[in-house]
Amino acid sequence: MQEFEGHENVIILDHPLIQHKITRLRDKTTGTAEFRQLVNEIAMLMGYEALRDLELRDIDVETPIEKTVSPVLAGRKQAIVPILRAGLGMTDGILNLLPAAKVGHIGLYRDEETHKPHSYYCKLPAPINERTIIVTDPMLATGGSAIDAIRFIKERGGVKIKFMCIIAAPEGVKALTEAHPDVQIYIGHLDRQLNKDAYICPGLGDAGDRIFGTK
Numbered sequence: 001m002q003e004f005e006g007h008e009n010v011i012i013l014d015h016p017l018i019q020h021k022i023t024r025l026r027d028k029t030t031g032t033a034e035f036r037q038l039v040n041e042i043a044m045l046m047g048y049e050a051l052r053d054l055e056l057r058d059i060d061v062e063t064p065i066e067k068t069v070s071p072v073l074a075g076r077k078q079a080i081v082p083i084l085r086a087g088l089g090m091t092d093g094i095l096n097l098l099p100a101a102k103v104g105h106i107g108l109y110r111d112e113e114t115h116k117p118h119s120y121y122c123k124l125p126a127p128i129n130e131r132t133i134i135v136t137d138p139m140l141a142t143g144g145s146a147i148d149a150i151r152f153i154k155e156r157g158g159v160k161i162k163f164m165c166i167i168a169a170p171e172g173v174k175a176l177t178e179a180h181p182d183v184q185i186y187i188g189h190l191d192r193q194l195n196k197d198a199y200i201c202p203g204l205g206d207a208g209d210r211i212f213g214t215k
């Protein structure tokens with residue numbers, strides 16, 4: 001795992017399976033069905049790492065050989081919160097790991113001219129203050145959408161928040177760590193920079209359009 005400018009809350013996942021799948025995502029000839037499947041697979045692989053601090057508790061269990069004490073997840077208080085639209089593409093991958101997790105939704109879209117996020121929806125599972133919250137969005141570009149989404153969650157009581165993205169621009173990571181230094185950020189790959197339209201370079205294009213086959 002790599003670091004970002006010494007921030008201990010930023011974790012860049014350099015696992016070869018994740019890197020291989022991201023390369024397939026970048027390829028402009030990768031079609032919608034494969035793209036959607038890859039996003040979910042990457043989310044699951046990232047989730048495996050991002051959830052390694054989930055609490056455990058011991059229970060009694062009887063194996064075919066003898067009685068023993070063995071750990072299970074301590075609580076069922078997790079929430080996955082995709083940022084619409086593209087974050088939805090990562091939800092099933094994480095639900096594969098945490099089938100009992102509740103799912104919230106935050107609707108945001110970026111203005112094409114100003115690149116600032118506009119919000120249109122927010123619904124979170126209660127009690128949000130008791131949950132480990134995994135916010136998903138494949139792209140962290142300027143950081144505006146992630147910053148606002150996490151602010152909405154905090155305003156509603158959310159405390160333990162992780163943000164998971166597949167590709168990030170350095171500009172977005174910097175903005176997000178400054179706005180929310182307490183949030184753990186998991187990144188599949190840190191790309192070079194934003195272009196003048198605030199798209200990530202080399203990136204993968206518009207994640208929402210590629211997941212849902214629009215445009």
Ligand code: PRP
Pocket residue numbers: 083084085086087108109110111115117137138139140141142143144145146172198206207208209
């Ligand atoms: C994309 C992406 C992020 C946002 C990232 O969504 O899925 O939510 O842009 O950019 P930022 O870091 O500069 O805020 P978009 O606004 O295109 O909406 P969509 O998912 O509905 O297509």
Ligand code: URA
Pocket residue numbers: 086139141198199200201203204205206207208
């Ligand atoms: N949103 C995307 O979908 N892609 C980018 O490169 C930047 C923002």
